[in-house]
Amino acid sequence: MTATLAHPATGTTSRPQVRLAAEQVRLAYGEHVVVDSLDLELTDGSFTAIVGPNGCGKSTLLRALGRLLRPSSGQVVLDGRPIAKTPTREVARVLGLLPQTPIAPEGLTVADLVARGRHPHQSWLRQWSRDDEAVVAEALSWTDMTDLADRPVDALSGGQRQRAWISMALAQGTDLLLLDEPTTYLDLSHQIDVLELVARLHAERGRTVAVVLHDLNLAARYAQRLIAMKDGVMVASGTPAEVLTEQLLDEVFDLEARVIPDPVSDTPMVVPVRRIR
């Protein structure tokens, strides 16, 4: 059997299947409630961007969806099964997650980093199978990291480093991928580079993607669905054109702005005027 990164065939029902769902989740750090009774469904093959002002709970929500944070009430459901009751290793074969600023130990090479993505598929006896090797090689070449494979991760530029981490997530071979602000600290051209990579993961590899993003214009350009959050509440959800309106920017971001069509992609583009209130 040859290993591929291809997306396994899923059901052919007319309605897209729900892969990951939050059901009435309440998310809190200690006493401090960040998100309360929130419902959310991510359907198979969707590309969702979660946007909102700082502290709105979007990263917290993503952490809960990736079972890094346990809801104090409600539940997260992965493929119809409560994620808290699914062995974490099983989850890791279906759901990949890239934290906001992941840490790579010093001296670790790109090839080793990407190889760790195979961890959920390995055992103590089977540490490096032919499948692992093939998948890692393909993940490296797909993210254009093959030439840098023997470099230490800490010697890479910010953009290259983010590619390396995405390569690891790709090697994990999960249908679902959650990314927490993957473009933080990157200059504009590398932001585009990373988001193009994520968009290709979605389009060519059929990955279901949810990403937390700060840049509204980039979110509108790459995602099929936008979710706008404020104070832990989902204010709007829909296509970028439905969500990104002048009224919503006022309401969610306290921002007076014009929304015009993006001359490149024809998606809505925000031109800020001033902060209000």
Added chain:
Amino acid sequence: MTATISTRAPERRPDKRRTLRIGPLSGVVRSRQLLLPVVTAVVLVLVSALSMGRGDYPIGLVDVLRTVVGAGDPTQQFIVTELRAPRIVVGVLVGLALGVSGALIQTFARNPLASPDTLGINAGASAAAVAVIVIGGGSSAAGGLLGGLGLPVAALAGGLLTALLIFVLAWRGGVDGYRLVLVGIGLGSVGYALVDWLLTRSDIQDAAAATVWLTGSLNGRSWDQAWPLATALLLLVPVALALSRVLGVLQFGEDTARALGVRVGLAQAVVVLVAVALAAVSVAAAGPVQFVALVVPQVAVRLAGGSRPPLLASGLLGALLVVGADLLARTVLPIALPVGIVTAVIGAPYLLWLLVRGRRSIT
């Protein structure tokens, strides 16, 4: 356009990875990581044999090796196996335990300053042991006690109790490396304050016995110390080696480790427990031999390459450091110093040299 000249040093040559596959087994073999333990083990055997030959009745290296395999003359047999071997074996085992323990803790805490020394485990074990010497034994019993059961058991209990306290105080739904180190340093200070208080109210004989114990010494060690230590290591070292794969993922921090399907809380608890148990049994056998667990893993990672201290190589290098230091202390130096002083004197400059020479920063 201006031409730029690269002033960057060439990248460190990465370790060659080769693939090993036998039936359902598969793994990656790295030449440097494989070579280091082999070379270290050979040197360790030679240094140990050399050490067993040295003393009031010198025995040649070849005769020592012959005796060890059971083909020496009866006098040499007695001197080597009954008088000198236990000391060396305890030294090897103590070094091994400390090396592996340090490698585990440093990898888990992602901090090269973390070790049983800095985490206060030695301090806790010392406080308990000194309490036994000062309150329990009295100076007359101290010599006997060193060979007896009370002191090692107290040290073991003190070390494990301290570790438990550290773990409970550092636990926040998981253990953060920094928090662990900070709590450990705090508890370590408490432990050593307790030692000082006990020493000030003890009589001079007890204080002297306690001080020798506190520097870590292999003097007067017999098979009575070697066997329990060997048994403990036979249990703990395989577990540590089995943890290696999970450690490689824990190194990424909790979030990434959990995302990769590791049960982080459980894995952390097992790693810390094994590391602490290794440190505690070594302290019970030889007193707190300082610096080995701190220095050796950092030396090992620089020699072997890679992103974390190799466990087996750290253990063997630890053994080599302790046995080598003991040999120096007994032969070259005019006065027979406790081994703990020598490990610090050799270990510290070597680490500094590696730090100055290498391009790697401390973290």
